[in-house]
Amino acid sequence: MKTALIAMSGGVDSSTAAFLTRQAGYACIGCTMQLYENEDAGLPAEGTCCSLDDIEDARAIANRLNMPYYVFNFKERFREQVIGKFCRCYLEGRTPNPCIDCNRKLKFEALFERADALGCDKIVTGHYARIEETGQGYVLKRAADPAKDQSYVLYMLTQAQLGRVLLPLGGLSKPQVREIAEQQGFVNAHKSDSQDICFVPDGDYARVICAQTGITPKEGDFVDLQGNVLGRHAGLIHYTVGQRRGLGIAIGKPAYVVGLDVPQNRVIIGTNDDLFHRSCTVTDVNWISGEPPQEPVRCQAKIRYRHPAQPAVVQFTDAHTALLTFDAPQRAITAGQAAVFYDGETVLGGGEIKDTAR
Amino acid sequence: MIYADNAATTALSPAAFRAMQPFFSEICGNPSSLHAAGQAAKRALEDARARIAHCLNTVPACITFTSGGTESDVQALRSAAAIGAKNGKRRIISAAFEHHAVLRTLDALAQEGFQITLLPVSAEGFVSPDDLAAAITADTCLVSIMFANNEIGTIQPVQEIGAICRQHGVPFHTDAVQAAGHLPIDVQALNISMLSLSAHKFHGPKGTGVLFAERGIRLKSVITGGAQERGNRAGTENLPAIAGMAAALEESISRIPQQTGLLLQRRNRLIEGLSRIPQSFLNGSLSDRLPTNVSFCFAGIEGESLLLMLDRRGICASSGSACASGAAEPSHVLRAIGRPNELARGSLRLSISADTTDAEIGEIIAAVTESVAFLRGMAASVS
Numbered sequence: 230m231k232t233a234l235i236a237m238s239g240g241v242d243s244s245t246a247a248f249l250t251r252q253a254g255y256a257c258i259g260c261t262m263q264l265y266e267n268e269d270a271g272l273p274a275e276g277t278c279c280s281l282d283d284i285e286d287a288r289a290i291a292n293r294l295n296m297p298y299y300v301f302n303f304k305e306r307f308r309e310q311v312i313g314k315f316c317r318c319y320l321e322g323r324t325p326n327p328c329i330d331c332n333r334k335l336k337f338e339a340l341f342e343r344a345d346a347l348g349c350d351k352i353v354t355g356h357y358a359r360i361e362e363t364g365q366g367y368v369l370k371r372a373a374d375p376a377k378d379q380s381y382v383l384y385m386l387t388q389a390q391l392g393r394v395l396l397p398l399g400g401l402s403k404p405q406v407r408e409i410a411e412q413q414g415f416v417n418a419h420k421s422d423s424q425d426i427c428f429v430p431d432g433d434y435a436r437v438i439c440a441q442t443g444i445t446p447k448e449g450d451f452v453d454l455q456g457n458v459l460g461r462h463a464g465l466i467h468y469t470v471g472q473r474r475g476l477g478i479a480i481g482k483p484a485y486v487v488g489l490d491v492p493q494n495r496v497i498i499g500t501n502d503d504l505f506h507r508s509c510t511v512t513d514v515n516w517i518s519g520e521p522p523q524e525p526v527r528c529q530a531k532i533r534y535r536h537p538a539q540p541a542v543v544q545f546t547d548a549h550t551a552l553l554t555f556d557a558p559q560r561a562i563t564a565g566q567a568a569v570f571y572d573g574e575t576v577l578g579g580g581e582i583k584d585t586a587r
Numbered sequence: 588m589i590y591a592d593n594a595a596t597t598a599l600s601p602a603a604f605r606a607m608q609p610f611f612s613e614i615c616g617n618p619s620s621l622h623a624a625g626q627a628a629k630r631a632l633e634d635a636r637a638r639i640a641h642c643l644n645t646v647p648a649c650i651t652f653t654s655g656g657t658e659s660d661v662q663a664l665r666s667a668a669a670i671g672a673k674n675g676k677r678r679i680i681s682a683a684f685e686h687h688a689v690l691r692t693l694d695a696l697a698q699e700g701f702q703i704t705l706l707p708v709s710a711e712g713f714v715s716p717d718d719l720a721a722a723i724t725a726d727t728c729l730v731s732i733m734f735a736n737n738e739i740g741t742i743q744p745v746q747e748i749g750a751i752c753r754q755h756g757v758p759f760h761t762d763a764v765q766a767a768g769h770l771p772i773d774v775q776a777l778n779i780s781m782l783s784l785s786a787h788k789f790h791g792p793k794g795t796g797v798l799f800a801e802r803g804i805r806l807k808s809v810i811t812g813g814a815q816e817r818g819n820r821a822g823t824e825n826l827p828a829i830a831g832m833a834a835a836l837e838e839s840i841s842r843i844p845q846q847t848g849l850l851l852q853r854r855n856r857l858i859e860g861l862s863r864i865p866q867s868f869l870n871g872s873l874s875d876r877l878p879t880n881v882s883f884c885f886a887g888i889e890g891e892s893l894l895l896m897l898d899r900r901g902i903c904a905s906s907g908s909a910c911a912s913g914a915a916e917p918s919h920v921l922r923a924i925g926r927p928n929e930l931a932r933g934s935l936r937l938s939i940s941a942d943t944t945d946a947e948i949g950e951i952i953a954a955v956t957e958s959v960a961f962l963r964g965m966a967a968s969v970s
Contacts, residue, residue, distance in 0.1 A: 263914045297898075302891060302914035345965050346892035346958075347899055 232256040233395060234349040236340060237291065237298075239283030241417050242355030242398060244290040245406045248413055249397035250353045251294055258347055259291030259298040262335055264307040265428045286417050293415075303339050310334040312428060316438045322489035323565025324469045326382075326534070327426055333385045341393070351395050358383050358576075359399035360391050367391035369517050369576040374402040381534050384569045384579030388519045435466050449494035451478055454487070454503060462496045465489050471504055471561030505558035506585040511543075511551045511568045514580035521545050521578075528570040528577055530555065532562050543570050543577070551580065558587070588901045589947045593788075593879055594737055594765060594938035595905055599831070600790035606834035607792065610827035618824055619815060632824055635833035642836050643782070643799055644773040651798045651806060651819045652829050656764035658809065659783030659798035660688040662820070663760045664731060666800070666807040667781070668696050670758075671728020678702040680722050681731045682714045683923040684738075686762055688783075689731055690919075706732075708923045712741030712871035716751055723755045730759045734766035734782075738907050738920040738936055739871030740880025742770065749778030758804060764788055764796075768839035769877060774799055784836075786828065790940075791835030795828035846941050850878035853939055853948050857881050860952030864959050868930065870921060881937040884926055888933040888962040891915045896958040902951060905936045 233255040235247040251257050261284050284300060291298035311330045318325035336354060344352050357372035358380040366388050372378040386394065398406055410418035429437050439445065446464020453459055459478050462468065467475075472486040478498055487499035509532075514521070522545065529538035530553055541555040553568050562585045569579035590598070610631070616624030618632045636647040643650075653659045664679070671677060681693055683705045693703045706718050714732055723730070730752050735742045745761060752759035760781035763772060767782075768789025774782055781804065785796040798819075800806055812821030858881055861867055866886035885893070890906035894915065897904050907918035921931040937951060 299895060300914040302916065305917075342889075342965065343892060343895060346895045346962060348896075 230254070230256045231351065232258065232347070232349045233351040233353050234340070234344040234347060235259050235291075235296070235353040236336060236355075237261050237287035238355070238423070239286035239290075239417065239420075240355065240423060241410045241415065241420050242357075242406060244287070244355075244415050244417055245410050245413075246353050246355040246397045247290060247294055247296065248409065248415075250351075250395060251296070253397070255351065257294070257296045257353075258349060259287065259294070259296045260301055260340075260343065261287045261298075262301050262303045262307075262340065264303055264331070264335065265312065266304065286420075290415055290417070293413075299343075301340070301343055303335055306339055307331070307335060307428075312437075312441055315426075315434075316442050318565050319434070319438055319466045320442070320444065320491075322465055322491040324563045325565045326567055327428075329382050329385065329567050332382055337386060337390050337394070341390070344393075350393070352393055353395045353397065355398055356383060356396050357398050357401075357403075358396050360394060360396055362392075366518065370399075370574045371571070371576070372398070373400045377403050380571075380576050381531055381567065381569050381579075384517070384567065384576055385515045386517065387515065388517075391517070435464070438466050447494055449496065451476070451498050452490075452495050453480065454497060454499050459498055465491065465494060465496065468496050470563045501560075504561045506562045506587055507558045508552060508554040508587075509562045509568065509585045510546075510583040511553050511580040512549065512583045514545070514549050514551050514578055516578035517576055521548065521551075526570070526577065528572055530571070531569045532559060532582065533566050538571050541570070549580075588903065589943075589950060590903045591937040591939055591943065591947075591951060592903045592905050593940040594740075594936065596787045596793065597790045597940060598942070599792055600835055600838060602838045603786075603791050603831040603835040607827040607831040610830055614826070618826065619813070628826055631830060632826060635829045638833045639797060639836055642772075642840055644775050645799060645801070648817075649799055649801055651800065651816050652824055653796045653798050653820055654794055654825075655787070655796035656686075656762065656783050656785035657688040659785070659796050660686065660731075660760075660762050661692050662798050662806060662809045663781040663783060663800070664689065664692045664696065664729065665809055666804065667729035667731075667758055667760065668699075668701060669807045670805065671701075674728070676726045676728035678704060678724055678727045679729045679731065680704045680706065680719065680727055682706045682708055682733070684708045684712070684736055684920045685731070685733055686737055686764070689733070689762055702726075710925050712736060712739045712924050713875070714743055714748070716744055716747040719748055720751050723751070723757060727755070727757050730757055732759070732761060734761045734763035734772070735770070735877050735880075736871065736920060737765045738918055739882045739924065740765070740877035740938075741871040742766070742875045742877065745777050745779070752780070753778040765877060765880075768836055769843070769879060771840065771843060774801070780804060786832035786835060789835055789839040791832040792828040795825050795832050797832070842941070847878050850939065850941060853943060853945065854878055854881060856945075857937060857939070857948050857951060860948070861955055864956055867959075868926075870924065870926065870934065877938075879938050879940060881939070883935050884921065884930045885933040885935065885959050886930055887966055888959055890932060890934045892962050893933070893935055893955070893958055896961070897954055900954045900958075902954055905938075906934050907936060 233250050237243045237259045288298050311327050315325050315327045356379045357377040359370040361368050371380045446466050451459040451462050468486045478484040482500045484498050487503045488497035525542045525544040530541040531538045543551050543553050545551045564582050566582050568582050570577040614627050616628035618629040636650045640647045640650050697703050704722050706714050749759050758780035762783045764785045767784035780801045782799040787793040806819040810821050861883050868884045870882040906915045
């Protein structure tokens with residue numbers, strides 16, 4: 230019998246994924262990755278680990294499904310490879326997506342190591358996306374339910390990883406998943422979806438960055454695109470491209486952050502029109518097929534999780550870097566976020582946005 | 588299944604089980620009740636107290652029943668701190684490798700204004716009596732040093748520590764959770780003022796323990812309420828467990844002379860077998876070590892993965908302490924003996940009992956050797 234390691238968060242999705250994997254005939258082992266403690270999130274320690282309730286929920290589901298269950302201590306790796314990078318990214322004036330780094334370094338690297346130790350053939354997650362095998366290897370596709378599609382955060386998967394990952398929810402809608410969970414009597418059938426960044430539960434990421442790095446944000450100037458000083462800002466980490474709220478700047482039109490100038494510690498202010506760019510450089514590109522194309526490729530590209538994919542052309546400039554050019558300018562292409570390229574339902578690849586051009 | 592985690596807990600011995608049974612049926616009274624049923628229960632309670640006192644070479648009045656080692660540690664520290672505070676003494680001396688029951692309580696006492704001195708631990712895993720003598724000040728109200736360490740099994744120079752404390756007139760508490768039932772303990776000869784033990788570490792039931800406190804030490808209740816245990820510990824006594832503990836302690840101590848040789852033989856065979864693994868390091872000294880404890884660090888692997896592999900092969904082992912979620916935590920004990928973080932991450936504790944067979948020792952050696960090699964191969968293929 231093939232064995233599967235199920236990454237369980239304590240939520241309804243991964244619990245249902247665990248049930249479906251067992252139904253499919255796998256010998257299953259449940260696990261939860263412990264990623265941080267309250268202190269890492271700048272919350273009162275209270276002597277407990279992070280999201281202990283979620284871990285107990287996951288354990289309860291695993292027990293109910295009669296699976297062995299383990300908690301893996303990945304706190305050190307998470308602190309270094311996810312929270313650390315998150316902080317660095319902000320301090321360098323970019324806007325990171327830590328969920329993608331967590332997938333890359335924790336779910337699809339550290340967890341694979343544990344799966345090897347446990348002798349598990351497959352790794353199962355509750356992501357909404359589909360993996361299909363073709364004659365030429367594996368393809369990653371959008372979820373059947375467009376409202377839940379999470380293929381965007383999986384663009385980093387390699388062929389070897391795709392061959393070992395099972396995504397049992399890819400063909401289901403959220404209501405269908407809740408229905409299965411309800412039928413199974415899972416305690417978390419109606420638990421709400423997780424929101425935001427797990428280690429920044431209150432959304433105050435600046436507080437987490439300060440607590441983690443010990444750096445106090447340095448005040449600086451708001452300037453317009455011509456360099457004229459418009460006022461004082463509270464420190465670069467408080468701003469992201471496209472932001473409108475909390476600026477306190479009057480320029481006659483609605484004012485937006487259009488750029489962050491790290492060397493001069495300046496926040497650049499402009500109008501909504503100034504936010505539009507046609508192209509960007511994308512680094513650390515993963516091309517799912519494993520064979521990056523020499524020629525420009527027409528695709529539809531997403532520049533953040535909630536961005537509807539837009540027609541574009543992607544052209545590799547070296548083995549890991551590509552130039553992404555949209556047919557029409559896009560609003561707030563933001564350094565640090567992921568650009569993911571699709572051919573219809575299929576994910577071609579993706580990478581991290583570095584800089585933009587008009 | 589091979590159970591090699593006896594430092595975490597042990598199986599209940601048949602003798603302890605038999606001793607507990609009457610208290611689930613015929614002897615059902617509350618020891619505090621006036622009637623015949625209560626009196627029968629009270630007699631059994633005091634009988635257990637006398638027998639346990641005898642095991643430690645003390646008198647029954649010095650024995651208080653608690654819920655286990657942690658509660659005993661907390662009450663010992665809190666009591667000594669209260670006495671000290673009354674006399675204007677607010678320093679407590681302990682060591683960096685103590686159990687969390689002691690360390691966390693010291694943290695709390697530090698918050699309350701006590702000065703805490705944590706003695707260093709040698710690379711071999713020992714507290715130095717000289718360091719202790721140098722650290723004792725006029726305002727020291729307590730020395731708390733464990734009898735034997737729970738992770739690396741090193742047996743501390745308790746006799747010398749006790750003598751130094753007696754000489755300075757400072758009470759000496761020892762967390763003997765890992766030692767009781769495994770080593771002979773004479774609280775008078777060793778100058779021990781307070782001692783904690785826990786029944787389930789020597790084949791007694793879980794959820795009960797003892798705090799020994801010599802005459803003259805006024806214990807402070809940490810659980811307030813009724814006047815049970817001479818007012819030292821409120822709450823109806825857990826009589827079945829206490830009876831089981833007395834039987835288990837007597838039995839364990841009576842078996843020390845005949846069993847220690849055999850345990851040492853098996854432990855040493857296990858240590859020799861694991862020492863043959865390249866880049867393996869025994870944690871703690873080979874001499875003055877519990878006859879049940881084996882602790883190693885293996886370079887280049889993660890202890891958590893090793894534990895998983897062993898568990899899949901039916902071998903129950905440990906890597907040290909666990910956090911609230913049940914995940915393995917990097918060990919403060921291994922850091923205290925100077926193991927670098929990289930190495931401390933690859934730790935494994937095996938703790939055997941008299942029930943561990945020779946064949947099981949062989950299986951453990953084979954499983955650990957193969958698993959470490961597999962994990963190193965995996966790490967090599969990634970990098």
